[in-house]
Amino acid sequence: MYKKVELKNGFAGMEKEVAQMWKERNIIRKNFAMNEGKRHFTFYDGPPTANGKPHVGHIETRVMKDIIPRYKVMKGYKVIRKAGWDTHGLPVELEIEKKLGISGKEQIEEYGVEKFVKECKDSVFQYVSIWEEMTNKVGFWVDMDDPYVTYHNEYIESVWWALKQMWEKGLLYEGHKVMPYCPRCGTALSSHEVAQGYKDVKDMTCVAKFKVKNEENTYILAWTTTPWTLPSNLALCINKSYEYSKVEVNIGTPEEPKYEKYILAKDLVEKVLKDKQYKILENFKGEKLLGTEYEQLMPFANVDGKAFIVIHGDYVNLEDGTGIVHIAPAYGEDDSLVSKQNGIAFVNLVDKSGKFVEEVTPWAGKFVRDCSEDICRWLQDNNKLFSKEKHLHSYPHCWRCDTPLLYYPKESWFVAMSKLRDELVDNNNKVNWYPDTIRTGRFGKFLENVIDWGISRDRYWGTPLPIWTCEDENCGHRECIGSIKELKEKGIDVPEDIELHKPYIDEVKLKCPKCGKQMKRAREVIDCWFDSGSMPFAQWHYPFENKEIFDSEFPANFISEAVDQTRGWFYTLTAIGTALFGRSPFENCIVLGHVLDGKGQKMSKSKGNGVDPFLLLDTVGADATRWHFYTCSAPWLPTRLSLENVEETRKRIFKHIMECIFILCTIC
Amino acid sequence: MDKWIISKLNTLVKEVDNKLEEYNITAAALQIEDFTDELSNWYVRRNRERFWSQEIDDEKIGAYVTLYEVLTTLSKIIAPFVPFISDEIYQNLVVGLDNSKPESVHLCLWPEVNEEMIDTKLEEEMDLAYKIVKLGRSARNSANIKNRQPLSKMLISISNLPEYYADIVKEELNVKEIEFGADMAEYVNFEIKPNLPVLGKEYGKLIPKIKEEIAKKNQMQLATQVKTGKVEYIEIDGTEIGLDSENLLITMHGKEGFAFGGEGEMGVVLDTKITPELKKEGYIREILSKVQNMRKDKGFEVLDNIKLYVSGNSMLEELIKENDELIKHETLAKEIIYDLSKEGYTDTNINGETLKIDVEVIK
CATH class of the missing domain: 3.90.740.10 (Valyl/Leucyl/Isoleucyl-tRNA synthetase, editing domain)
Structure with missing residues (x-):
């Protein structure tokens, strides 16, 4: 009567067959298309960087992100699940420096900024197929065919729009401030970056x-x-x-x-x-x-x-x-x-x-x-x-290259977050954090003491700071450009297909509306965390396109990332949301704890106690791994994980179900 | 039983929904885990005779329809958690049978809760019976007495349980009689010690005095209180110390002749005295079990009739003769043959006695 539920090839084999069936029958697309015209449930996918290989911690975030949208679809909501990739920033540049065997800004200039930036762009999707494979294997249903990519011109244009909004509100300013500075990378670091790199030193x-x-x-x-x-x-x-x-x-x-x-x-x-x-x-x-x-x-x-x-x-x-x-x-x-x-x-x-x-x-x-x-x-x-x-x-160290930071007077651009301190705290208090202690504790305290956000980076691969200054020192007029259209209107001979990256954008001069002389762009790019924090609108190329989608997809009902994002994405979302829209861009946030090895030790490369995510998915299987993350402890507490204890979880939960199915299938 | 599992299923649909609505993923998953345990270790187990019965009657069909409904609904509830196995189950149980249904579990909506099918009282009572059985099993384990060995009496701390459930408990635990409202202190020895790694760190020097104070307390009361999560305060040299489940080590075991199992406020005690009568019954049960296994090992169909051969132990042979009817009925043996000369016997251990047994299928 029934086809027997047999697991001839084990759980991982069954999962492969099911995934194949989904592909053949286009089940994922059909699921995405469900509940068209119904009420929306909004989920934002925090963009990972695809220039490194995924580790088991990424499986944890993916399975937690996955379950809630799936559940909401079953409850009759329309859920758009757009994947995203974080592509700019120092980590990418460092990889390329390593690859080219060069170090520091002088050598990059010598090598050629255009070639360097091209290398960066080519490298950001180096591991994307591995990420996609991991995502598919773990059963995280997110639209990877049409992702948002932070280096795309449209995305950058939306970020420019955001910067211009801040400029017009008087929140963007250039300051001469003593800043944490990485002498190796040659760039200033923002306070949330500094907070990530404290180490005890003698x-x-x-x-x-x-x-x-x-x-x-x-x-x-x-x-x-x-x-x-x-x-x-x-x-x-x-x-x-x-x-x-x-x-x-x-x-x-x-x-x-x-x-x-x-x-x-x-x-x-x-x-x-x-x-x-x-x-x-x-x-x-x-x-x-x-x-x-x-x-x-x-x-x-x-x-x-x-x-x-x-x-x-x-x-x-x-x-x-x-x-x-x-x-x-x-x-x-x-x-x-x-x-x-x-x-x-x-x-x-x-x-x-x-x-x-x-x-x-x-x-x-x-x-x-x-x-x-x-x-x-x-x-x-x-x-x-x-x-x-x-x-x-x-003592604070550079979160990327581990060099001890120096405090150093630097010209830098800031967003005046300290002016918005009370609003930030108020907006955050309306968010449901899981666990709630994050709201008043770790994150709330951080907001109460928020300082201005140093957003400029004296680097190459990033969203260019769209501020032009008149070359005439006596004039010194400044313009913040908020769109490609505005750039073409005010710029001199702007190429039709201008790419919003260094070095191309540096060649664009504006004509000063005050004195008629030329205006030159500030040399800096911006903090890549500003990019990812802009995703609520930039993923839709808002406000240049998709106004209706944005209106129905803001704010997010749900986001979930690891606890270190209180200084990262959770902060930049909150900061930009407060500055631009007067509210937090998310309503519910599950904060995830770290993944430890089976004995409760931190996983580290040097100890070699990390678990290969593909070995885990290919042997014990995705369902068992998912169940392990859901049940092992509350999501915000550390999860102990080894092949053996996921195997135990698998036996614990699936043994009973399989026995019952066996009876049903055998007798009927 | 069907009503119970359907009630539990509807409660599960509702509770998992509520918990996911509150982003409480872990509690939702653990509730599903409890349900699968109850489904397999209680519903299916308690209904094994209905499932495996020879005739296709209403009882058997009812059991199947119920299990089918539970498993197909369960495949939907677990779909957001475990997307692969849930669809595998759904494909095999639903799509293969009825192609008017959505073609994947991931295109289904959340199951509707049928409030009328929820019977809270029924759930509570049955859950209690299952809990007692689990405690009884652990008591048997601690005394190392197989479930097939009948025992005369079980004592339970709770005051009452409707007869229907009491009968289930008796049958499951293979005991003749249940006594409710028993005072555990009469049957159980308590050993309460400070948990040194915890208490010692804070109150190192006071440990001997803490031990004295503990010994002065009513052990039963202290154990119950601590085990139910409350804190007992004692004062030593002006220092107030809270005793709780973290800093005390509590072991409870049955007094001579009794086996104990307990959790929280509930405890059960088994009278472990085995009378000659009980011993005989134990032999018969063991023989039945060995014969059934032998049928399975030889690959006989469930409904095949057999010839049963026994030899080599006059005491057990006598016992088999006394229980001729019962054994024939349970093993589907048309005849029982006592023949020493036959070849191909297996020496079988029957609670310490050796008996030669063989089975042959009757074509």
Whole structure:
């Protein structure tokens, strides 16, 4: 009566046959076409990058993304499932640099930007067939025949539109701000990128002695974790509300005493002077120290303006160090701010590749972070070192190439997200997060402290920043271009088929409407996270096309990605949605935990404990893998996965069903 | 039974729908998992006689129609979770039979819930019976007594169960009698110890005193309380310590002559004393089982009649003679032959006794 449900070729074999049947009978298309004209349920597919091979974590996101749209189709909703590919950005450029055996921007320029960008474009779909195979095998039904691709001209045009919206709302500005900067990649990083790369490292730290002017043998003590910033020191910062002490210390021996006087916070005297013989000479309010002048610590910078003076900053605390902070205005956000407030001069002794400039004679051309020991030795030899020690602290590294970041003053373009802080928090509070703790915790906290989004990247392969500046310095007029049409109207001899990429777009000049001279495009491209965060409208080439589809497909009812996206896609979606549409572009979000090995260890290449996704799908099968992810633990908790424990899951769930089917098929 | 599984099925359709609506994927999947266990280990098992019966009567057809409905509906519920096997099942059970239906499970809509078929009371009672049986099985396991060995009595902590379900429990667990409302403390020894890796870390030095405090408590009460997720507070030298299922290790086992199985607040105890009568019954059950296996191994059809040969153990032969009717009926043996000289016997272990058995099909 019934065809027996036999699994002659095992589960994976059965799955292959079923997939073949779907293909032959066009079942996937028929499923996509279901419920035409019915109410919409909207799902956004966060775009993966196809320039690397998929790993088991990608299976997890795919199976979680898949189940809800399938269920909603069965419930009678129209569900559009458009796949997407994230194609721009530094990771792609790094791959190409590696492939070509070159490194850094100078060598890229030498190789040729056009050729380099072509290589990037060709490489982004290098692994796309492997991704498609994985997607098919896992049974994730998403429309991969008509995906959105972030490097397509239409997509870029929509992103330009978004940037122009922000420009018109006054949210886009150029700032000179101290930024986390990767000296290897030669580009500034945004705060959410920095947040992805904190690592514990041991660095040489020291307490330096700053000689007070006109007072014999008296020094102010200040601690730093970055000795390479000491040659650029221009001020010392105290908190005027604290008590400070002047202390006499014997730095000689008990038999042959030698005395020096030090100034530091009263509460830290014991901690800093621990084993030394000392006597407190006087205690006083920090206020009294303000304006005290001291001698330049290291004689390399030629300083023009106010410097070498004690100033006040609210942020100075008594947790570490001496209660006195050394200020190098070029290399820290707080430093920069407090210097500006006090009218302190500016000096930068580090070049863009993170090396000391010529003036710093002993170490010119050396990478600054490698000079810490030398600097401490120099201080020692010049009687300017109080103490030094290795110190374990969390330091940001480039999330792509692992180079320790430097803080560096750079011209950069920003989206003024801090102006939208309250709106971001409000909009996020309307989102249903699974688990809810993300809303108020990890993500909510991040939004409450949101800072302006540095979106420009001094790189090549990305959406070009559509801002042109008049070449006449006296004019300096700026235009933000929001469409290809506008570009052709305002540009001079714009090719009909202009590709919105470097280097082609850099050749386009505008005619300045103010002074009639030529306008030149800003050289930067933008953060690729801005691309993916624009997908709600850019996937439809909105507002240039598909207005109706966009209206019915915004916001998304459902998205799901891994937990690291709170600093990535979840953030950029929220940021752009808030800036442009005054709301979050998604209503429900399942946040996924990481995949661990069978013993609960993190999977890593070096340990070799990763599970090959294809081996898993070809042996134990997709259904068992899916069921494992659904049942092993709540989606946001880590999932333990090995071939063996997926096999156990398979037995646990399918044994019963297969037994019942066997009875039905055998007897009837 | 049919009403029960159909009620459970409709509840499942409703609950999985509600849970997916709330994006609670894990709870939805686990509920499906529970259902497949109940379907196979309870519904199908309890109805095996209906499924395998010789005549095609209403009982048999009813069982089939029910199982068919359950499996086809289940294929739709599991479709979003496991798209491959669900369509394989659907193709074979539905498309092959009725080509007016959608050609893939993925072109079907979510099954409708038939509220009228949901009988909450029925579900609760049957679920309870199944739970008792599972506990009873685990009690048997702990005492290492096969299910085929009949036992005289089971004691259950709950106060009552309608007779219909009590009968099912007796049959499933092969016990003669059930006593409700039993005080577990009479039959069970409790051993409650601090879980040292957990408690020791926090209260290292206090451990001996904690042990004393635990020993002073009513063990049964403490065990029940902790096992149902509550916290018991004790105070030692001014430190308040909450005892819970994380930091205590609780083992419960039957006192001499009893086997225990428990979960949460419910416990069952089996009287493990085997009287000579029970022992004889155990032999017969074992013999029946061995003969059935032999039929299967030799590849006889379910409905074939056989000749049964036995020899080599006068005590068991005597017992077989006493139960001639029963054995013939259960094994479809037309005759039982006691012949030592026959060749081709298999030596079979019958609860420690050796019996030579052979079967031949009658054409």
